Amino acid sequence: MRIIRSNSELESLHSAGVGFIYNDFSGRGSKGKDYNVLHIASCRWVVRSNVNVPKYFFSNIDEAIKWLLRNRGGEGKNWKRCGTCQAKSRPIFQVSRESKSLATVESTALRTGVGVLLDDLEKFEYRFQSFKKIDYESYPYCFGEFWKWKLRTETKGEHILDAQHINETYDRLSQTLKIWQWHRPCSFFKLAKRLKDALEKMRDAYNQIRSYSLLEFSEIPNEALKLVWHELGCVKTVGGKNHGGYYLVMATTKPLMFLWGQTLAFDSVVRGCMPRFSILGLGDNYWSFKTWKKVMLKFQESLNQQPEVVSLFKEVSQKEYGTDKNIPYGQFLDIYYWVSSPCARIKP
Numbered sequence: 258m259r260i261i262r263s264n265s266e267l268e269s270l271h272s273a274g275v276g277f278i279y280n281d282f283s284g285r286g287s288k289g290k291d292y293n294v295l296h297i298a299s300c301r302w303v304v305r306s307n308v309n310v311p312k313y314f315f316s317n318i319d320e321a322i323k324w325l326l327r328n329r330g331g332e333g334k335n336w337k338r339c340g341t342c343q344a345k346s347r348p349i350f351q352v353s354r355e356s357k358s359l360a361t362v363e364s365t366a367l368r369t370g371v372g373v374l375l376d377d378l379e380k381f382e383y384r385f386q387s388f389k390k391i392d393y394e395s396y397p398y399c400f401g402e403f404w405k406w407k408l409r410t411e412t413k414g415e416h417i418l419d420a421q422h423i424n425e426t427y428d429r430l431s432q433t434l435k436i437w438q439w440h441r442p443c444s445f446f447k448l449a450k451r452l453k454d455a456l457e458k459m460r461d462a463y464n465q466i467r468s469y470s471l472l473e474f475s476e477i478p479n480e481a482l483k484l485v486w487h488e489l490g491c492v493k494t495v496g497g498k499n500h501g502g503y504y505l506v507m508a509t510t511k512p513l514m515f516l517w518g519q520t521l522a523f524d525s526v527v528r529g530c531m532p533r534f535s536i537l538g539l540g541d542n543y544w545s546f547k548t549w550k551k552v553m554l555k556f557q558e559s560l561n562q563q564p565e566v567v568s569l570f571k572e573v574s575q576k577e578y579g580t581d582k583n584i585p586y587g588q589f590l591d592i593y594y595w596v597s598s599p600c601a602r603i604k605p
């Protein structure tokens with residue numbers, strides 16, 4: 258173990274990218290133990306820190322663990338590994354001081370030929386907090402509360418569209434959709450019954466898709482997915498159901514984003530800021546089932562190619578919702594693109 262004496266020493270260890278750095282926030286005490294974190298030297302969080310909080314350097318993981326166990330106690334009790342870099346001896350991604358996160362994400366994307374999901378990882382948490390402020394103005398009818406309630410409800414066997422919960426789901430969902438003016442230009446009252454019917458009709462299909470995350474989108478049974486798309490799509494679309502499933506995209510995906518968390522809501526702001534994926538018709542208000550699927554598959558592929566984005570989302574989900582199992586990937590991406598727009602301060 259070596260004590261890092263200065264910020265410039267910390268910076269050069271980070272740039273060199275070899276070894277491990279421990280943030281000794283609370284020493285042997287347990288107050289503030291959440292900040293006692295072990296990182297790989299190249300972790301992006303190291304760039305943002307300084308030696309005002311004591312930092313220790315270890316040349317390898319064995320040395321670090323041995324010292325921590327002896328001097329700071331068991332892992333998970335008084336210290337932990339970073340949620341982003343996981344203090345894995347083989348780093349998931351390396352950020353040198355020159356390249357920064359943007360270049361890393363871009364090069365990953367270029368190598369693999371998928372879109373860059375987040376042009377700047379650091380911005381996500383800022384945007385998440387900005388969105389939360391707006392969203393929670395309408396507490397308890399906001400995404401955060403809806404999602405927490407869904408997580409509490411969807412344990413063994415039970416889910417938010419089953420006979421026992423569907424009324425509460427409808428109440429919570431419709432209050433929130435009203436605030437976001439999902440019904441425009443219709444009156445909410447006109448759409449209410451159709452929305453409720455749609456939720457009833459998609460009960461089984463929803464139950465089939467709900468355990469798949471965006472990372473596994475391609476494995477979802479097509480019939481279930483299609484049924485959900487058609488049922489929600491025709492609630493707001495003049496002319497109702499149609500063969501290709503051409504519906505107002507945001508009208509369809511907004512309720513589904515709340516219920517499932519894995520799709521983005523794709524309003525015009527988001528469609529304007531997200532990667533193009535070389536898919537035609539992305540800018541249109543109406544999407545077919547095929548277009549939506551293509552876009553979702555591209556997001557799946559990109560997420561799987563950019564593990565740094567997945568770890569970041571897991572970290573935020575753990576912090577906000579106490580779990581890194583059921584993560585609203587689609588909603589997180591939606592926030593990132595939506596808040597990026599200067600006009601997004603005002604609700605759509």
Ligand SMILES: [Zn+2]
Nearest residue numbers: 296300339342
């Ligand atoms: Zn880290």
